[in-house]
Amino acid sequence: MFTIRKLTPQDVDLVYEFSTEAQTRKMSLNQNSIPYASHLVWYGSFLKSANVGLIVEEHDIPIAFFRVASDGEVSITLNKDYRSKGLSHLIVNQSIHTSREFFTPELYIAFIRPENTPSIKCFTKAGFKQNGEQIVRGVKCLRFEKTFYDADGEVSE
Incomplete structure (x- = not known):
């Protein structure tokens, strides 16, 4: 359904565009505006880190940026033209599956x-379950959680 690829240095402006969109900022944990120079520093560090960044495309159009931190924290930023179309949960699940090529948090x-x-x-x-509240x-x-393994230790997709 979607093409998912690992983030590259060439995606710096795309991620900036997604990240600075008004509704994205409003719903982000950090609602402050992001100066481009700060984004460049963050982006360079992100690419060198153990975190995984993915670009999700549909018909060669970038529709989402999906991030998995090395501790298993995930986030998704949707292209504003692809919101409210019922695609986000599919993007999350396909992105999690793809991210497991790089590392496998439980x-x-x-x-x-x-x-x-x-x-x-x-x-x-x-498939995430709410597990309380947390100050982050x-x-x-x-706090929403999804375990990749079932009670028997088998992969549960």
Whole structure:
């Protein structure tokens, strides 16, 4: 359905565009504007880190940036033209599957602002379960988790 590829240095402006869009900033844990120079520093560090960044495309159009941190924390940023189309949970699941080529956390975690109803619906539909609330970087969040293995230690997709 989607083409998913690993982030490259050439994606720096695309990720900046996705990350600075007004609704994305409003729902992010850090709602501050992002100066381009700061983004360049962050992006360079991100590419060198153990974290995985993926670009999701449909018919060669970038529709999402998906991030998996080395501790299993995930986030998704959708192209504004692809929101409210019922695709986000599919993107999350396919991106998690693809990210496992690079490393395999046993637990995936999404921290979501309580007012971010679209993300709550997305991660719930993707099989994440809410597991309480947590303060993350000074922000009260809902904690959603998805375990990749079932009770018998078998892969559960």
